[in-house]
Amino acid sequence: MPKNIILLGPPGAGKGTQAKRLEEARGMVQLSTGDMLREAKSSGTEMGKKVAAIMDAGQLVTDEIVIGLIAEKLEAGAQGGFIFDGFPRTLAQADALGALLAAKGAKLDAVIELVVDDAALVGRIVRRAEEAEAAGQPVRRDDNPEVFAERLQEYYKKTAPLLGYYYAKGGLTQVDGMAAMESVADQIAKVLDKV
Numbered sequence: 001m002p003k004n005i006i007l008l009g010p011p012g013a014g015k016g017t018q019a020k021r022l023e024e025a026r027g028m029v030q031l032s033t034g035d036m037l038r039e040a041k042s043s044g045t046e047m048g049k050k051v052a053a054i055m056d057a058g059q060l061v062t063d064e065i066v067i068g069l070i071a072e073k074l075e076a077g078a079q080g081g082f083i084f085d086g087f088p089r090t091l092a093q094a095d096a097l098g099a100l101l102a103a104k105g106a107k108l109d110a111v112i113e114l115v116v117d118d119a120a121l122v123g124r125i126v127r128r129a130e131e132a133e134a135a136g137q138p139v140r141r142d143d144n145p146e147v148f149a150e151r152l153q154e155y156y157k158k159t160a161p162l163l164g165y166y167y168a169k170g171g172l173t174q175v176d177g178m179a180a181m182e183s184v185a186d187q188i189a190k191v192l193d194k195v
Contacts, residue, residue, distance in 0.1 A: 002081030003028070003192055004106055006088070008162065009114030010155045011148065012125050013177045014184060018114070019083045021185050026192070027080030029073070033087045036069045037061060047072075067096045074104055081109070089158050094165055109195040111166040112188055114177030122148060 003026070007015045019030040040051040047068060054061050070087060088094040101107055122145055129143035166172040175187040 002078065002106075003109040003195060004081045004084070004101060005109055005192070006084040006111045006166075007114065008111060008159060009177055010116060010118070010121060010159075011151045012121050012128075013114040013116045014181070015085050015114060017181060018184060018188055019085055022080075022083055022188070022192075025189075027078070028083050029078035029080070030083045030085055031070060031073050031087065032085040033066055033069075033089075036073070037066075040069055063090070063093055063096065067093065067100065070097070071100055074100060074106075088162060091161055091165055094162055108171060110173060110191050111171045112191055113163065113172060113174045114184065115174045116177040118152060120178060121152070 005028075007019060009015050016030075016032070019028075019032070022028045023030055037051055037055065040048040041055055042048065042052075047065070051061060051065060051069075054065070066087060070084075074082070084097065088097050098108065125143050125148050126145060129139045132139045132143070163172060173191045175184060175191070177184060179187070
């Protein structure tokens, strides 16, 4: 039975790592808005040209476009269900996602928040940058404490209302995002096995 879930957590919390594990173990498909926008931008489709023009101008892509991209992916289907990563970011997007799933006769099965310690998270990001540098790999522009602190603040400002929204609906489960990778995966598996 396919499961549709949202993974919430600040940048660097391990959402991407856990999503990849779920894809391999359960046949789920990760829908990362960042990846989808980059893919659309280079696709050459009508939607892709719109996305490229907006991103090239340094503007934020509208909810309408992001929701359109999500709708396309939902149409294609996924055997194990979908993992929403980076979407929804706002209450309007949360409502739109609920409506999209309902229109397809599907629902959101779980909202999982990876709870992390911000100071430890900054340390994790600094280590990631140091390891990349030591290995001669490019360091991500946002892997420095100042930029990362701004991204964290932005995340909490936008996401706090979502936590309340899904908590009120009874669908929010918190897992310890600071635990070892295997432990986090086990916690997520337990949530999915219950829904």
